Each structure stands twice: as C-alpha cells, then as structure tokens.
Amino acid sequence: MARSAILSALALLVSLGTLGYVAFSAATENEPAAVRSEWPEFLQGVYVSYCQEEQGYAPAECACALAELQSRLSFGDYLAMGLVASGTPTASEIVSSQGASLDEFLGQIKERCGIDLLGRPPTPTSDPLEGYELQGEYDAGLRLYDDRMAYGISGFPVLQNSCNWNKFEIEWRTVDASRIQVYAGGWIHSQAEYSQGVPVAELGEILEWDSQGSLTLWGCSQPLFSGPGITDVVVRYSVYGATP
Numbered sequence: 001m002a003r004s005a006i007l008s009a010l011a012l013l014v015s016l017g018t019l020g021y022v023a024f025s026a027a028t029e030n031e032p033a034a035v036r037s038e039w040p041e042f043l044q045g046v047y048v049s050y051c052q053e054e055q056g057y058a059p060a061e062c063a064c065a066l067a068e069l070q071s072r073l074s075f076g077d078y079l080a081m082g083l084v085a086s087g088t089p090t091a092s093e094i095v096s097s098q099g100a101s102l103d104e105f106l107g108q109i110k111e112r113c114g115i116d117l118l119g120r121p122p123t124p125t126s127d128p129l130e131g132y133e134l135q136g137e138y139d140a141g142l143r144l145y146d147d148r149m150a151y152g153i154s155g156f157p158v159l160q161n162s163c164n165w166n167k168f169e170i171e172w173r174t175v176d177a178s179r180i181q182v183y184a185g186g187w188i189h190s191q192a193e194y195s196q197g198v199p200v201a202e203l204g205e206i207l208e209w210d211s212q213g214s215l216t217l218w219g220c221s222q223p224l225f226s227g228p229g230i231t232d233v234v235v236r237y238s239v240y241g242a243t244p
Contacts, residue, residue, distance in 0.1 A: 039075040057115055064113035072105075128216045132167050132240035142195075144231040150183050150203055150224035152194030153235055159219040160187040166219030169238040173212035180227030182208040186220050200226050 044066060051062035069078060110116050140153045159166055174180055183203040185194055203224065207215055217223065225233050 039070055039078070043075070044070075051115070055115075061114050065109055065115045065117065068109045068113060129167060129169065129240055131243055133243050135166075135239045135241045137236065137238045140235045140237065142225065142233050142235070144180065144225055144227040144233065145197070145229075147181075147226055147228045148200060149197035150181075150185070150200050150226040151197045152185060152191070152222055152224050153237070154195045155191065156194075156222045156237070157239060158185075158187055158191070158222040161220070163218045163220035165242050167240045168217045168219070168222070169214070169240065170217065170223050170235060171212075171214045171237070172223070172225070172233055172235045174227070175232040175234060177211045178227060178231055179209060179211050180225055180231060180233070181206045182213065182215065183224040183226065184217055184221040185224040186222075194222065194224065198224070 047066055047069075048059075048062050051057050051065065052059060057065075106117050140156075142151055142153055144151055157166070172182070181200070183200065183205075184207055185198070185203060188202075189198050207223075215223065223235070223237075227233075
C-alpha cells in the first residue's frame with residue numbers, strides 16, 4: 001500500500017538532505033559501493049536533532065532508530081523511501097528486498113526502539129466555529145492610505161458586549177498582491193473612526209502579514225488593515241451566531 005506520508009523523519013531528510021546527498025554522491029562516485037552506501041555524518045546529526053527536538057523522543061530512542069536504519073538501509077534507499085510520494089522505487093519495494101513488508105519493517109524498529117517512524121498523530125485542535133452556525137456572508141472592499149494607520153470595513157457588525165454571541169470568519173487579499181498587516185480592533189473607536197483609520201500604535205500585535213489570508217475573530221473584534229501607500233483590499237466575511 002503506497003503511503004505518501006511515509007516516515008516523517010524521511011520527509012525532513014528529503015527537504016534538507018537532497019542537496020547534501022548530491023554533493024556526497026559526486027564526491028564518492030569513484031569509491032567502492034560499500035563506501036558510497038554509508039550515511040553522510042552531518043545527516044545523521046540532522047536525523048537525531050529532528051527525532052529529539054521535533055518528534056520529542058529521548059536521545060537513546062533516537063540513537064537506536066538511527067542505528068537500526070543504518071544497519072538495514074543504505075542512505076540512498078533511505079532517501080528514496082522519503083521520495084515515495086513523488087517517485088520510485090517505493091518504500092514497499094525497498095524493504096521487500098529484506099524479506100519484510102513495510103508494516104513489518106516499521107513494526108520491528110518500533111518494537112526495538114520505541115519510535116513510530118510514521119510519526120505520532122498530531123494533537124487534535126478544536127474547531128473555532130464549533131457551536132456556531134452561519135448567519136450570513138458578505139463581500140466588502142477598502143482602501144489603505146498610510147502604513148501608520150489601520151482601516152476597518154465600513155458597517156462591519158462588531159459587537160460592543162456579549163462578545164461570544166458571534167464569531168467572524170474573514171478572508172482577504174490585496175488587489176495588487178502587496179503585503180500588508182492585519183490587526184484586530186474592538187469597539188473603543190466608533191465604526192466611522194475605524195473606517196477612516198486609527199493609529200496602529202493604539203493596536204496590539206499583528207495577526208497576519210501577507211498579501212492574503214484568513215482569520216477567525218470574536219464578536220467584539222473586527223479586522224483592521226494597514227499597508228504602505230494606496231492599497232486596495234477585497235474582503236469576504238462570514239457572520240456566525242451561537243447555537244443552543
């Protein structure tokens with residue numbers, strides 16, 4: 001069975017190690033095959049760092065997994081397993097040469113070292129809109145004039161109290177693809193003031209900084225945009241109301 005997510009640690013080596021592997025191969029292309037199969041030392045360190053810092057395993061567990069992989073696979077095969085989603089040979093074909101299925105191969109390493117090379121499942125996060133239902137969806141646009149000021153959407157239905165009655169889901173982009181800052185504003189200023197612009201010095205941290213994005217806000221917050229020069233922003237926002 002093909003697995004596009006095979007071996008989370010391999011994915012790291014694909015992204016960080018491909019260039020190093022090319023250089024390593026070029027430097028050793030005239031050496032014996034036994035030497036060419038060895039793992040580059042710096043990539044051994046990459047694996048151990050990723051295993052400990054990103055996956056959260058103990059040093060002994062990571063050292064065990066690295067030793068098992070090195071004893072079973074050449075570095076070339078290890079890298080090829082990480083490329084299973086985009087090329088061949090597949091992970092299953094590689095490990096089948098050792099007389100084991102992919103599940104058996106991974107299971108043996110997990111049993112000996114305590115590491116699941118497929119990675120631990122991510123911690124589930126709650127849906128920010130759970131308990132709310134869509135009340136309406138609206139399109140809007142606004143123009144920015146000065147990066148010292150942040151501008152709001154005219155008529156945005158921000159609340160002044162009972163903030164958890166509503167939530168807003170906002171999608172936005174700049175027409176010219178320029179990067180801007182997005183803040184959250186409350187009801188300290190009037191809606192007219194927010195539409196005309198308020199100093200960014202009065203606002204908190206930047207929520208987003210890009211040419212497009214999306215965010216979810218509580219009912220007493222509204223999106224405010226700030227960018228250099230004259231910049232047009234198009235927005236689609238959805239209003240959600242709390243359900244019983």
